[in-house]
Amino acid sequence: MKRTVSIILSALFAVTLVCGCTVESAPSATPEFTTPLATATPEPTTAPTPVTAKTDLIGFVISDDQSFAACSLMYGFLQTTAELGNPSVILRYGEETTALEAVQRGIDLGCAGMLIMNPGAVNNDAIALAKQNGLSVITPVDRTDSEADINVYVDSEDHLIEMCIAAVDRMTERSISKNGGRILIYGKSPAPLYNRCLQMVQESYSQYGVLSFTRTTDNTDAAIEELTNYLLTHRGICALVAIGDKDSQVARDAREAASAIIGNSGVPEEADAIEGVANASGYVLPEISSNLRSNTAITIFGTGFTDENIDLISRERIYGLSIIPYYDTAVNCVMLMDRLLRGEELMSSAKVNRPIIRHDTIEKYVTVYDEIKELFAIEQAE
Numbered sequence: 001m002k003r004t005v006s007i008i009l010s011a012l013f014a015v016t017l018v019c020g021c022t023v024e025s026a027p028s029a030t031p032e033f034t035t036p037l038a039t040a041t042p043e044p045t046t047a048p049t050p051v052t053a054k055t056d057l058i059g060f061v062i063s064d065d066q067s068f069a070a071c072s073l074m075y076g077f078l079q080t081t082a083e084l085g086n087p088s089v090i091l092r093y094g095e096e097t098t099a100l101e102a103v104q105r106g107i108d109l110g111c112a113g114m115l116i117m118n119p120g121a122v123n124n125d126a127i128a129l130a131k132q133n134g135l136s137v138i139t140p141v142d143r144t145d146s147e148a149d150i151n152v153y154v155d156s157e158d159h160l161i162e163m164c165i166a167a168v169d170r171m172t173e174r175s176i177s178k179n180g181g182r183i184l185i186y187g188k189s190p191a192p193l194y195n196r197c198l199q200m201v202q203e204s205y206s207q208y209g210v211l212s213f214t215r216t217t218d219n220t221d222a223a224i225e226e227l228t229n230y231l232l233t234h235r236g237i238c239a240l241v242a243i244g245d246k247d248s249q250v251a252r253d254a255r256e257a258a259s260a261i262i263g264n265s266g267v268p269e270e271a272d273a274i275e276g277v278a279n280a281s282g283y284v285l286p287e288i289s290s291n292l293r294s295n296t297a298i299t300i301f302g303t304g305f306t307d308e309n310i311d312l313i314s315r316e317r318i319y320g321l322s323i324i325p326y327y328d329t330a331v332n333c334v335m336l337m338d339r340l341l342r343g344e345e346l347m348s349s350a351k352v353n354r355p356i357i358r359h360d361t362i363e364k365y366v367t368v369y370d371e372i373k374e375l376f377a378i379e380q381a382e
Contacts, residue, residue: 091114151350224254242301
């Protein structure tokens with residue numbers, strides 16, 4: 001749902017944000033600007049920090065798709081520009097207008113700087129137009145080459161190996177290090193992460209083993225069944241890294257199903273078939289202790305901030321969740337833009353790491369998520 005200027009500003013007042021911003025939904029809309037005000041502090045016993053009003057208008061050129069990602073970015077942008085005292089404007093593009101036209105609108109409004117989304121480098125021409133008109137430009141989220149002053153990109157590779165490291169740490173916490181515990185890499189394309197994880201384990205944690213299993217179907221029930229069978233015949237798995245956004249739920253249900261079968265019928269005889277046998281690459285799993293042969297406690301790490309994953313980690317059904325920090329990325333972009341507009345020389349790129357959230361840290365992310373759902377009238381995260 002598109003939001004008009006007045007609705008956005010009213011909603012921002014409702015969630016105690018500073019309304020030093022405006023939203024432009026279409027080329028014909030007349031922007032309304034408000035004087036930046038001081039942010040209301042979340043602690044009622046603490047006096048608000050004074051904010052010095054600034055005159056540099058910052059624009060945000062973003063696709064008008066009303067996705068959770070876009071709404072999170074806009075929310076972080078609006079909140080941070082207000083807190084820093086900058087007037088701001090959201091310049092949407094979509095079916096009826098292009099990113100080039102959105103940039104031109106921002107130029108006509110007098111923007112001094114712009115955040116411009118550039119997925120797959122599709123908006124390089126829009127960035128070039130902004131630079132030709134003397135604007136400071138930052139591109140968020142995607143790692144791309146363009147004329148932008150700074151590319152603030154979200155890690156798209158290292159977060160997965162970070163989850164493997166977290167899985168190893170968790171196994172060590174569970175005192176599995178002397179028992180030959182195994183990590184399972186699960187998803188539709190597990191091979192790249194499996195290879196990185198295996199290298200890491202062989203170099204630094206040789207007491208552990210690494211396995212991979214490829215999800216072959218989009219059907220949830222079928223995926224649960226095939227993973228359950230794999231868990232039954234591959235013993236000693238103590239941690240599982242689920243690659244896809246929808247793989248965590250499958251992993252949780254398969255773990256519970258395998259646990260129930262072992263509890264009723266014991267470990268299948270065919271589970272011994274892989275022990276001591278080299279795989280296609282010549283890798284032999286370290287021997288597991290007898291108690292791990294019947295182990296059903298598998299720590300699951302998932303990926304993606306979805307309603308299903310939020311529920312799983314909130315109820316401690318999975319242990320960790322790697323997410324794309326859209327809101328934090330927008331905050332970082334605005335803070336860097338503020339420094340650019342003050343004449344600072346900065347690096348041409350900055351990486352935003354993906355956090356691994358846990359049960360004891362998810363509350364702050366859910367709080368922001370609930371505010372985004374209310375403000376932008378979205379039903380759920382993707």
